[in-house]
Amino acid sequence: MSHVTEIIHQYLRHNKKFPHVFCPGCGHGIVLGSLIRSVHELGLPKDDVAVVAGIGCSGRIAAYVDFNTIHSTHGRALTFATGVKMSNPKLHVICIMGDGDATAIGGNHLIHAARRNVSITALVLNNNIYGMTGGQCSPTTPEGASAMTTPYGQLEKAFDMVELGRAAGANYVARGSVFQANMLERFIRTAIERPGFGLVEILSPCYTQFGRKNHFKTPVDMYRWLKENAVPRESWEKMTEEKRRGRIPVGEFAINDAPGLEQRYAEMAARLKEEAER
């Protein structure tokens, strides 16, 4: 067994009925691997990690990993996670959501979790579509794209999750893609390590529900697209308006050190205790 496979086996659940639900070519499996490697590299004990997932293809990741796992409700993963983190700040809480999950039904929870700056790592697996329900458009479906519920092309503008997270006050905001797995791992690690709310948007192709209907011949084409169009932030900033069109910057967009809500809460409780004793 290769080293990587060994690590993966150490963190996957042995009592779970595999195979997993992901389609061939789905990006979510790469995220699963990145997550495991990140936790491994940080040396976090499995007992100290809580994974809270939403509903959708991405949500199934929770069942596969051997941590404390909660498969919550659609869009509400961050609310569960907030309760967990505030109740037991010792736990490293990682939230796994899809784009529809986090920005449509859960959009309000996303901005408020960011505003509270509670120390949760939010991984939003963005495939620009509702995969599990059969390919309906989501708030990140690009303008003009075709989906089951936009048969004549998406008219609405897509959300920019990075801008959203930054404006709402998240400590750490990054965007990565499954094609650049090492970079992605670094982002996930940083988000887990840093205090406060960490939002990592992960571009993860869904050939089955998005690619097929939007001129990608094979899943491989989608990865090729990522390779060419997910450009590092530094290069992106040097690009002309015209060159930027159709491309998307990846990298770190916000790195702040504000203490997490759970820490500020603990400080308040300590202050109250001190006052009471005086």
Place this chain on the structure above:
Amino acid sequence: MKAHLKRFEIRFSGLGGQGVITLGRILGHGLALGCGYNVTQTQSYGPEARGGASRSDLVISSDPISYPKAESLDLLAALSQEACNKFYRHLKPGGILLIETDMVRQPPSNVFIGLPFTKLAKEKLGAPQAMNTIVLGAITHILPFAQPRAMKKALEENLPPKIQAMNLKAFNLGQRQARTHFGPAPEIWEGNGMDEKEPDQREVL
């Protein structure tokens, strides 16, 4: 001596900001915890409590109180004309109307007792916001079953320390004024039949 009370209903009413709700709460606190009666207190909430008439009701009894709302009043304290007009008809026959004489310029009947509470607060205490506590002092005098000591304790337990001294002064002023102007308490209630009240069988709908 603790009088046996069947069911005694009081309504405080006035404008938002006059401290009517606090008044009801402190009197209730004193009667319940200090004098040992069963007391229920209800009040107006929400939009009703903000503009217009604000009210706070007390039901006092030696027996357990089954129905918590006041509907047939033994005592109505009206601190505004609007409140007086609105609630006067809820006063039961023989019930007492207590008014703020500067605010209620047109009493609905000539049978009432009253004091210029706001003016007293301004002129004698220099603290208009203590008006409600003067009313509390006056009412404590009127109610034969309310013990001044219990009321003062209720004031202390419900108000922030900073304003306690002022409110105790206001309370004493209210008691003194009531004694001078209304006479001894039992006489106020003569003919009201407070002690031999029948169980409540009134029509409330």
Place this chain on the structure above:
Amino acid sequence: MSRTSAKRPKGREMFALGNEAVAEGALIAGCTFYGGYPITPSSEIMEIMARELPRRESGVFLQMEDEIASLGAVIGASLAGRKAMTATSGPGFSLMQEHIGYACMAETPLVVVDVMRGGPSTGLPTSPAQGDVQQARWGTHGDHPIIVLSASNVQECLEMTVTSFNMAEKYRTPVILLLDEITAHTREKIFVPEPDEFAIFNRTVPAMPPEWYKPFEETVRGVPPMPPLGSGYRFHTTGLTHDVNGFPTQRPDEIEDLMLRLFRKIDQFYPDIQLVDDHQCEDAEIIVVAYGSVARSARLGVDMARESGVKAGLVSLRTLFPFPRNPLIQRLGAARAVIVPEMNMGQISREVKRVASNRVQVRALNRIDGDIITPTQIYKAISQA
């Protein structure tokens, strides 16, 4: 009820609102997490918890962005080992239904207090009603058992909050405590016993080593032990229908095992769960069945009837669901008529009819104008029965 001794227990008196008594009860029961969203007429509960919890050992208070988030955070906290609650009113209660279902499915102990106000929709925010009774029973989708309790006065608010937590922990289930605006907003003298005067139930935690633990396995009581997240028992919790290990399943045999256990863990403890009080029922010919603040009016109405020579009695329900069929029928005795007054168009009277219409005549007395049902109204209904 849950007091341990018959002699006067230690404690203190308070002149408290129903909502304040709920908060007192929650703290006595050991609640250390509150997640909520402000709404009239329940907000005082939240305000007190905001003041008290941060000052108490490991107490956490969070104001969330809406009621969905509130109950989500409460579930997260409960999974992390906390006794957790939220309080709300009609519109907020509607938003919570999704997560009440999750808590049923994932067997998460928690308490939801719903202070009923006039509805539907925004309705009458400051007026009493009892319109959420069937929503409390059936509001979340899917077939599920649930415990719904109520309280008719301020003292009961305290006691029933403790009972709610006890039942939630004992049966690993959400418990809904239904109050109405009158009960919540009446201030009254109550006795607050010292916490050790109550029997407090804490959820069972697993005694076996983690590798033997199956999170949703059958047990004697039908209630599997529940470890807090992060204590070494790593397992999966989901709202999907799951097997004994907590993993999603579509196998009919596993589905049936799970669903039947969820029902059975409540069903087999009916005598513990179904709480009712009675007053003058022994020889009563006419029995009033009431709950919440209406039970107070009914008591006076019954006494008025007795004084006028009518043999009337009262059964007041502290448990609304599972509907206390047996305790009610036992108390009906030789009654010839039952009157069910409520501030809705008949949400409990339909239950009473379901269980008792074969032996007595059941009449509903309804009021939906935002006002309380008065003792006189009930007295009249008794006289005419």
